[in-house]
Amino acid sequence: MRSEVEDFLLNASLNTFDIDSFKKLYSISSKKEREYLDSFKLLASDRSEFSEEELEGLRKLAAFIAKRGKVLKAYNIAKKIISLINVNSTQSLRFKLFYMMLCYELGKKEEAMEYARELLNEKHIPEELKSTYYNALGLVATYYPIGIDPVSTLRKAMNYNDNTGKLLAPYNLAEYFYHKGNFEESLRIVREIKLLASGYAKSMCLIMELKCLLVLNKIEEAERISRKLEQLNSEMPQRIDIGTSYVFLGHFYNKIGNSARAHDYLDKVYQLLQYEYTPYLYGEASALKAEILSSEDEHFKAIEAIIDAFQILRKERFLSPHIMKCLRSVLSELLEVFSKLIATLRKKDDYTASHTLRVSYFAYLLAKQMRYTTLQLFDLIVGAMLHDYGKVKIPDEILNKPGKLTDEEMNIIRLHPQYGMEFLQGLNFPDIVLHIVYMHHERIDGRGYPQGLKNGEIPEVAQIAAIADVFDALTTDRPYRKALTKREAIDFLISTKGKLANEELMDNFMNVLEQLKPRNYSTAFREIWKKTVDDLLTGNTEG
Structure with missing residues (x-):
């Protein structure tokens, strides 16, 4: 035309x-x-x-x-x-x-x-419409509760020997299994329909195949598919899914360590976005950008990119299923960045790495008790995950010293909130995150650090992090002392009323502790992260 x-x-x-x-x-x-x-x-x-x-x-x-x-x-x-x-x-x-x-x-x-x-x-239903009918309803049923099973409905569409039955419906089924985490089944289906596909349909199949292979870490096969996709891109540069192909080719090259090619493809996506902005492609580009930055050990810039994409995408007038998928992909990438940060901390100090997960969990429970919104909980989890990262700049012999620290050594330890803020310098993070990282050692009696702030000067989120931080420190074995029991820790916290944090927060944390049971806190963190992401994507704003 x-x-x-x-x-x-x-x-x-x-x-x-x-x-x-x-x-x-x-x-x-x-x-x-x-x-x-x-x-x-x-x-x-x-x-x-x-x-x-x-x-x-x-x-x-x-x-x-x-x-x-x-x-x-x-x-x-x-x-x-x-x-x-x-x-x-x-x-x-x-x-x-x-x-x-x-x-x-x-x-x-x-x-x-x-x-x-x-x-x-x-x-x-007229015979010539049946494949379209079942395919469309099956697709809607994958996201909305309309009283039918999406898999069996899409399979009904596949009984018909037309383009919808042989290509579109099985592709939608492959995509369904991909987003449900059944990558092998998705790969099997898409390879079957690829044999029948040409043009745009073939492109869709190649992209889906590449996505599955990357998740399954089948790099040699992914390389072969990448070459085919690049060839198709040169033959059909005006395809409407060209941007999506660039994104996943970028993921492939980043995975094999070819950062330059990955950046090239990211640049191509941004050039397309300048010509015509689509929320879905923007979100996918942000996930790729975060993955590249994270692989280059620019973890904080990666987190900034993800949060920025998340904040922009959730302001879209309509959160279509495509944007929802994209948001989930972006937030999943953030969890991967967290995992890399924890791995870095663990090399430095195993206690601090595990402590970070537990503090995030305890802070989440208290904030939820205080009826924080889902978005506030999201920012709080991010802040709690970053709160002690400044300790990577503390010398190992001080951080892991088995005995009592000297005054000079304690002063060095007390620099970690400032070091944490240096990692965030010049980056656009929500205030909740910044307050937690910098102020989680402030105390309402003015005896905290780094600024010696008093009650009324310390944001509530920083006080929540402080309570979670102290409770975990009390209940964990350290080289210089054994862990307190939960009851002993509660008695200690009661003795800090008027010193550690405001009374309402302390009372609510006591209520949280009454219900707290010992568990694997790595699993617990993943559970609260999943719930927070699910609530954000389903519009459940109440925490």
Whole structure:
């Protein structure tokens, strides 16, 4: 399609387009282009009824606009048409399926579920629509509770010998298994359908295959697929999934240690985003950027990139399933960065590494008791995971000294909050994170460090971290003393009322401790992280 026609269809307003310009454009258009233009003109009219042929033309116009990334405009077009459909026919059913999928793409959960239920109640599905019908409903069922099993529904679509049944439905099933963590099954399915695919469909299969191989750490096979994908990119550079291919080629090269090629692909993605921004591609690019930075030991810059992407993506007007997948991918990358930070700490001091996980868990429990929002809990976990990282700059002989520290050595230890802030210098982290890293050793009686702040000057989140930090220190074996029991630690904390943190926090922590049971705190941390991420992605803002 010539660029003038495409630009008109994507950007012209139905109410204000210039009719003379339209006629001029129409006169130089091909037959196919005129079909789209005829549908546009029909849409701009005051007609309230459409023939079957006209309805299909309007659907194709909206689909064309959606495929060019203007999903909201396509949705508005379809919404106008669907409100006028009052008869059951093959084309009206096709239009309802199309409209449901637009709702799905935009994350309009209630509308998508409403039309899914209406479509499930259809008594007669024309044979030529059955594969599309089952594929669309199966896809919606993977994210929204509409009362059907997504796997069996997608498999129904696969019984039909058309493009949807042989390619789209099995691809959606492969993607379903990928996001459920069954990478081997996803890989098996996508390799089967790749044999039938060509063009864009082949590209989708190669990208999915590469994703699975990277997760499964099958590097030699991933290299072979990367070469094929790069060849396809050179042959079809205008594909709509070219950006996604760049992202996962970047992941491949980063995984094999070719940082320069990984950066090249990241730059290509950002060039595409300058031309046309899409939230999904931005999020995927941020995950790649974080992975590259982390592999270069720029862990704090990696965390900053992830938090920045997270904050931008969650402000999107519509959290579509694609953006939800992307957010989950970005936050999963953050967990990997945490793992690398813990590994670095463990090399320096095993106690501090394990202590970090436990403090994060205890601080989370107290903040939850204080009814922090999910977003506040997220920031608090990040801050708690970073709170003692400044200790990597403390000499080993001081950090791991088995006996009592001298005053000079204690002064060096007390530099770790400042060192922690140096790692964050110039980076854009939420205040909650900064307060925890710098102030978790401040005390409300003014005897803490590094600033000697008093009650009213110390943010509540820093006090929460301080309580969790002290409790864990008391209940853990150290070279110079044995751990206290939980009861002994509670008695000690009670004795610090008016000194350590404000009374409301102390009382609430006592309530937390009443329910606390010994457990594997690495597992406990992963559980609270998963719950916080799930709550963020499902819109559960209450902690």
